[in-house]
Amino acid sequence: MDADRLYHDPALADFYDLENGWERSPDFAFCRALVEGAASMLDLGCGTGELAIAVSGGRTVVAVDPAPAMLGIARAKAGAGGVEFVEGDARTLRLGRRFDLVVLTGHAFQVFLTQEDRRAALATIAAHLAPGGRFVFDSRNPxxxxxxxxxxxxxxxxxxxxxxxxxxxxxxxxxxxxxxxxxxxxxxxxxxxxxxxxxxxxxAFPEKAELEALIAEAGLRVERWLGDWEGHAWQEGAKEIIPLGTLA
The missing domain is CATH 2.20.25 (N-terminal domain of TfIIb)
Structure with missing residues (x-):
């Protein structure tokens, strides 16, 4: 998977927060609510760290991204000292630690272009999820x-x-x-x-059926399939495919 200039070039990365408007983002709000009560969170594909910093008060937060330019922006933000930022690839990351919540949002899952890439990313989620912990990610419905x-x-x-x-x-x-x-x-x-x-x-735009099979193969179990970040159940024609689950 080649480095994407949109995230790796500092001049382009400088547009990221301007384009996303985090406080208005429904995935941002959903994850902030989901992490309540959790003592630790792993943010895979953390980008400029906005979510990780926002939820870092009173809990352990580790935020991982493969792009140094994005992490540079994240580390310069107010409150960044409460987050452990790690440069790493979600397909191969192994921290030797487990978390109450693992998130992979902002459609970052779609950068995994092959089934093998997606299988590896899900194995990483499973390897870092504490017993009783939960995971969530999103992918657009093809x-x-x-x-x-x-x-x-x-x-x-x-x-x-x-x-x-x-x-x-x-x-x-x-x-x-x-x-x-x-x-x-x-x-x-x-x-x-x-x-x-x-x-x-x-x-990539993987089908829901593929995600179902790969999630089960990774030793994970979906509690709810959502069709949007407002919490509505998934149905045919939903714009998003969002599995919310735990270890099997």
């Missing part, structure tokens, strides 16, 4: 074909970046019908200078 809404016309937006000023942003997208892998480009054009920053990202 049946909804959400990538069809990611073209330049639908995605064009104007950002007010604190350092660059006005920035035009847009995406483009291509589906590999043979593999089901979607490649989407992210483009930022700084209005003051005309400089353009771009990255191409690849993500």
């Amino acid at each position: 049946a909804c074909r959400e990538w069809e809404e990611w073209g330049p016309d639908d995605s064009m937006r104007l950002l007010d970046h604190p350092r660059f000023g006005a920035v035009a942003a847009w995406n483009d997208v291509a589906l590999d019908a043979g593999t089901g892998i979607v490649t989407y480009g992210t483009h930022y054009e700084i209005r003051a200078t005309g400089e353009r920053l771009s990255a191409a990202s690849r993500i």
Whole structure:
């Protein structure tokens, strides 16, 4: 899995929090509520650390990401001292520790492009989950074909970046019908200078049936399948596939 410039290039990573609006994000709110009562949490694919820092008061929080640029932003934030940030790959990570809650949100699970990658990531979750602990992750439902809404016309937006000023942003997208892998480009054009920053990202859209089989194989058990981060049960046509579960 090649390093994605969107997260590994410091200039591009600098747009991450601006684009995501964490306090308005339903997965952010869901995980903040889920961690209540838990003494420890492992955040796989923590990005810029917003969730990890927000829940770190009074509990052990370890946050892992493969991108040094994202971790650099995370470590510079207020409250970051309450989190142990680790550079690592969720497919191979072995900390030798177990946690009450393991989360992998922000559709980070979709960066695992092959079934073997997904199997390895789920084994990592199982290896770090304490008895009675819970895990949660999200993946977009391929049946909804959400990538069809990611073209330049639908995605064009104007950002007010604190350092660059006005920035035009847009995406483009291509589906590999043979593999089901979607490649989407992210483009930022700084209005003051005309400089353009771009990255191409690849993500997979595994079917729910595959996830069911791989989760069971990893020694995990799903308590509830959710169709969104508001907590509604999964059903055909739901935009999200969100397993919430524990060790089998």
